[in-house]
Amino acid sequence: MQINFKSIHSEEDVNLISTLYSKVWRQDSEGIFQRIKKHMDYDGFQGHMILSEENKLIGFAYGYFSLKGQYYHDLIANHLNQQEYQDWLSNCYEVVEIIVDSYYRKLGYGRELLDSLLKGAKTTTAILTTQQDNMTAIQFYKNQHWELVKEQFYPNEDGKAFVIFGKRLKRQ
Numbered sequence: 001m002q003i004n005f006k007s008i009h010s011e012e013d014v015n016l017i018s019t020l021y022s023k024v025w026r027q028d029s030e031g032i033f034q035r036i037k038k039h040m041d042y043d044g045f046q047g048h049m050i051l052s053e054e055n056k057l058i059g060f061a062y063g064y065f066s067l068k069g070q071y072y073h074d075l076i077a078n079h080l081n082q083q084e085y086q087d088w089l090s091n092c093y094e095v096v097e098i099i100v101d102s103y104y105r106k107l108g109y110g111r112e113l114l115d116s117l118l119k120g121a122k123t124t125t126a127i128l129t130t131q132q133d134n135m136t137a138i139q140f141y142k143n144q145h146w147e148l149v150k151e152q153f154y155p156n157e158d159g160k161a162f163v164i165f166g167k168r169l170k171r172q
Helices: 011-025 029-039 071-077 082-088 109-119 135-143
Strands: 003-007 046-052 057-066 092-100 125-131 147-153 162-168
Touching: 003 109, 011 029, 011 046, 011 057, 011 092, 029 057, 046 109, 057 071, 057 109, 057 125, 071 092, 082 125, 082 147, 092 109, 125 135
Parallel strands: 092 125
Antiparallel strands: 003 046, 046 057, 057 092, 125 162, 147 162
């Protein structure tokens, strides 16, 4: 199958990825649309998507530099001790979302998306979070050599536990 790799730039792109996000996580696509548009203005933002030959969205990933003053950076920082902060967040790229349509999973697209983000990261570390009970995602990140930074992290008031993963990036 022929695929197209494309950077996320336009509102049309954001509409497309918001729809897939909404489908996978069963959330309102308008709220997701607004959040992604906001993130596109963050320092170091980069987003990539993979489209099929028929221009159907297979998956997407995006992230940005993790900096003090950003909501999620500060939330994670509050769960790390000083040494962990220095090790993981002091020069960090945050992988915010990586989603592959269920029909296309286990075909290497997630790895391609993640690799493309990290190649452009220009930081010494990367960090991401996922639900503690999402064993498929946890295994995927472990297979990509991500390290478990925190086993229990509660980013929301709903009491749902997440895990924090980090990866040391090789820079020349």
